Amino acid sequence: MRVRQISFTGVGRVAVTEAEVREDPGDGEVLIAVSHVGICGSDLAVLGGHHPWTRPPVVTGHEVSGHVLATGPGAHRLQPGDRVVLNPLRACGSCARCRQGAVNQCESAAVRGYRLPGAAMTRLVVPERELHRVPPQVPAELACCAEPLAAAWHAAGRASQLDEVAVIGAGSIGLLLLAALRRRGAGPITVIEPDRGKRELARARGAGQAAAPGGLPPEPRFTAVFDCVCKPATLDWAGRAASAGGTVVAVGVPSGPVVIPLPRMQRYEVGLLGSGLYPPGDLDTGISLIAAQAVDVAGLISGIYPLDRVAEAYARAGQADSVKVLVAMP
Ligand SMILES: [Zn+2]
Ligand SMILES: [Zn+2]
Structure with missing residues (x-):
């Protein structure tokens, strides 16, 4: 199926582009509908051409919430309709740091929107283990703030x-x-x-x-x-x-x-x-703190822009008085 995604096509240039995504998730995979994408300071560094190692062109997006559309064989933890947040870090799982649980210190790890293509796509197929379930009462725009909170x-x-x-x-x-x-x-x-x-x-x-x-x-x-x-x-x-x-x-x-x-x-x-990223347990902590309303994330949202106004969204995120800007995916 054809999906839309947010791409940094060059330094300072953000655009909606199209990509092809498999409709049927494979073994252990899940198809999700992305609902919100958060814009982070490090995304703006990539867009501005001053990130230490990632340069455009790249598909952006590492703060992503959505819901499950379909699960593949071998994906048993999540059900269609479940609200989820994506863990953007993909670690090797076998190095000394990974084996000790410090997966964010894995030197072979790749992060979506940096060494891996980003997740700012209208539909996305991901390994089930990279998704964290969010309680249904948490609005999707707040759920996506669990990633920076982690x-x-x-x-x-x-x-x-x-x-x-x-x-x-x-x-x-x-x-x-x-x-x-x-x-x-x-x-x-x-x-x-x-x-x-x-x-x-x-x-x-x-x-x-x-x-x-x-x-x-x-x-x-x-x-x-x-x-x-x-x-x-x-x-x-x-x-x-x-x-x-x-x-x-x-x-x-x-x-x-x-x-x-x-x-x-x-x-x-x-x-x-x-301090760089976090082990997966911290993402669950972030989700729990938001679900329990122990941390106010709604008060940090400076604006939510539809995908059609993506350039405005990144411009707003770059303004000095802006805190957290989200893109709402169709
Ligand atoms: Zn971030
Ligand atoms: Zn590792």
Whole structure:
């Protein structure tokens, strides 16, 4: 069958293209109707040509919700009609990290929309094991936010001392991280964000304070600093603002190597950790938190655009005051 998909056809160019998809799912596979696709900062990095390793042309989409249309032989867990969220990571399953459950650290893994074609397609055939069931009461547009929430939940767990926390960037990951940190019992959380509306959103969602870059008193100290931006200036600030023995967590996607204030970090034993995707259990946690209304994701949605207005959707997602933009698939 012919399906429509969202393609980055060149740097800065997004278009709806067509592809052929098998109608009958094979062994262990499931055919789904995609209902919503979330636009992520890392998608915008690909579209803008500054992602570290993925360049257009590529089919985009890794934050995807929908429902099951048909199941193939050997797919027994899901039923037609079930609402689902896609896990965009495909790991090898056999390396040392995979065997220990840290599948997001698999060096052979590929992610949809990056090293694998994306999932922003009106219909999609996927292995059943890559789908997570969502309770029927969760609206599909909220279900699709379980994917970034899983990433934020995982990132929040990367630092062990959460006595006094800073989060750089109040986009969707920063604001979901704020929620995840509060759920994990973090102490006062300071958010650093240039956009005034997003700072207000951060305060309304429980940040102890929200400041513009450069707006904090000199030499602040945090036991954990989460950098959701990972530009040279933010990582430099993070390395200087972490307390002795504290941790910097790089959550955002950097566009290339950056210099860190290593002399201070070496002397005062400041750790630097990455956070990239998450093991599948965190996606179930994200779904549960949304289903229980324990994390407000509706309040993060800046706009939902139909597929026919896809260019507008990506333009909106790139604006400074935008948090989470979704595309509703027909
Ligand atoms: Zn994402
Ligand atoms: Zn592996």
